[in-house]
Amino acid sequence: MSDLNKLTIAAARDGLRAKDFTAVELTDACLAQIDGAQALNAFAHHTPDIARAQAGAADTRIAGGDAPAMCGIPLGIKDLFCTKGVPSQAASAILNGFKPEYESTVTQNLFDAGAVMLGKLNMDEFAMGSSNETSTYGNVINPWKTASGTDLTPGGSSGGSASAVAADLCLAATGTDTGGSIRQPAAFTGITGLKPTYGRCSRWGIVAFASSLDQAGPMTRDVRDCAIMLGAMCGHDPKDSTSADLPVPDFEAALTGDIRGKTIGIPKEYHMDGIPSEIEKLWADGTAMLRDAGAKIVDISLPHTKYALPAYYVIAPAEASSNLARYDGVRFGHRAKLEQGDGITEMYEKTRAEGFGDEVKRRVMIGTYVLSAGFYDAYYNRARKVRALIKKDFDDVFAQGVDAILTPATPSSAFELGMNHDDPVQMYLNDVFTVTVNLAGLPGISVPAGVDKNGLPLGLQLIGKPWEEADLLNTAYSLERAAGFVAKPTRWW
Template identity: 80%
Template sequence: MTDLNKLTLAEARDQLRAKEFTSVELTQACLDAVEASSALNAFVHNTPEIAIAQAEAADARLASGDAPAMCGLPLGIKDLFCTKGVPSQAASRILQGFLPEYESTVTQNLFDAGAVMLGKLNMDEFAMGSSNETSVYGNAVNPWRRGNDDTPLTPGGSSGGSASAVAADLCLAATGTDTGGSIRQPAAFTGITGIKPTYGRCSRWGVVAFASSLDQAGPMTKSVRDSAIMLETMCGHDPKDSTSANLPVPNFEAMLTGDIRGKVIGIPKEYRLDGMPEEIGALWDDGIAMLKAAGAEIREISLPHTKYALPTYYVIAPAEASSNLARYDGVRYGHRATLAQGDGITEMYEKTRAEGFGHEVQRRVMVGTYVLSAGFYDAYYNRARKVRTLIKQDFEAVFEAGVDAILTPATPSAAFGLGEMSEADPIQMYLNDVFTVTVNLAGLPGISVPAGQNKQGLPLGLQLIGRPWEEGDLLNTAYALEQAAGFDAKPGKWW
């Protein structure tokens, strides 16, 4: 059977149980696709031996009848997740040569359920970026193209390798992480589905930290149903993570009825930005019409502190990054600079971090250190924390008033060309997160669903924001939107 790599998780799961093929055959199809796709630079550490061994074990479980939903399904793992004995660099030179002696809780959950790891995926360095252009491995490339234009496009970031791999059918699904939109934005740019669950739903243990109060792992998949299947396996309480929620994990897939009659969908007026591209506004209006036709009540709402979200995020996230990245000093593991005669420990720290960190990471560490310094802590960091609380209260007030979910655009544009966002003006890049950062600041679940294409044929996504801990209800609303939108386009193969 050919094209097994093009199956969804749900299709592959059902056909594996029907014995139409084996996990080894499915895995080999994906490995062949990965080998033929080097131009995308999505996979950066291939693990074919591990993949085949895991697939053989999965086939044995399937034969015995002991087969969880994810058993035998080949995945890509973002390089931010520590995987035992496999390079885990967070796309940074400073972690070159780091081989963890432990497994992240999320990947352990997946492997315990029989999932197969094809390899590690490209990303922005330490998850800091919106275009996958800050990676030590080089740029990941979007499999989509603008009509007949050959200009390489960004797959988004930081989970750009994950998005590219799923969109190009190199794997059936992939793990991602989302600190300010790093699952949802690349999902929108590549025409796939990506969900950031409620903060605390997935363990952060073994995931290289960027901003600890914002980071959250989630699945990047070919459909909403696949996201439901994979998220259930990734979730669960973890005593090793003090922010992990001790709550039962529902059967998310069983909640996908598509019935949203009577649901109240909020439309925040503050998200109607000046200068918003016409195609984004039109897509949003189409999404509103789709949900209304499905029986939902549409209600205009106000989230008045939205305008402060980006500056708040870009104070809090760099501050936490500055603290988290202080551990990378060249002493215990990873890169260490070559020292000159007479250099001491201060010179070792300076040279190691200057060589090991890329420009964007250096920028954010410097910003974070500045806002945490004695003279500016109250003026910037403490004030940002207070505004974050106000942003969270905006959402709480809306949900308490009866809104079940909020519909917004996922991104302010379709995928842009690699190199088109100038490094000299990082704010231009940061504006890509305008619709997504509020979700992280408030700790809410959010999902991006492909809902249309622009005039150049590139995919566009819509974002749904849900109540905390109600991922099942959010996924069902997203499922209804997915069914109504009927998006089934795939990138034409050029690589």
């Protein structure tokens, strides 16, 4: 059977159980595709030996009748997840040579379910970026191109994950989302990406960016695959104090496609100045699709939305400044070469100057500033108060009977690499539709729903109630079926 690497998780699961092919054959098909796609720079570290060993073990489990849904499924793992004995650098030079002696809870859950690791995926350094241009490994390239052949960003920070799934290098990938880092690259590459409720997936063993915002999630070909993979990823973890001790629903079983009687909110504040007419039309089309499926459409207000981006870019750098203080050249990772007479202060300064990229330095300095004496109340505490108001906006809307909220996923399609490199504010604006979800701790999903005038994919975002991923996924499933998105990038790599 050819093109095994193009299968969905659901189709591969069914094929493996039917003995149509083996997990080793499926894995080899992905490894061959990876070998032919070096130009995309999606994978930072390749682990073919581990992959084939895990695939062989999966075949044994399947033959014995022990076949969880993810058993034998080849995945790419974002470089932010610690993987035992495998480089886990968060795409940063300061973690050169770091091979953890432990496994992150999310990856351990996946491997316990029989999943296969093809390798570690490229990303923005420490997950700080919206274009995958801040990586020490070099930028990832979107498998989609303009008609003129211009290289495009795959989005960030989970750009390697998005590019790998879109280019059929793996059946799915792990991502993390601090301000949109699953949903934005998913929209840019025509795949589906889910950010679960904060606390649904354990953060233990994931290199921290902003601890009150970070959340792991699946990046897949469709909504059903998101449901299957999330079920394997999540679950209570006593090693993470923010992990919710809640039962894991059967997310796939919830995918009926029936949303009759559901209420979908359309927030007026997301009609922002400068948004392309194509995005507005897609949003209107998506609204009509949900209405035609039997949902009730209501206009809603989220009045503090306009303060979300500035609040996020105070809170996230503040937490990053604290989290990244541990990278000092003493315990692990890069240590600068010192000159005679240098002391501990010089070692810290030189190590961090050499090890961190420009964007990470920028955010650490912003974070240190807003946490400093005299500015803590003026910036950080004020941002925390705004965050509470943003969460209350969502709480009020859901209390009024709204089941989910529909918005654009991004303010544009994928842009050219280098376009916003020297304009950090313009780069940060890519998160305008997504950061509210992280600030409020809500689940959100990006579903590919159309293409722009250049044939590039566009996504719509659905935002759900806390812990109601099953309901959110079902609404997304209905939208996915109505949109009928089937476009794929033309192979050029």
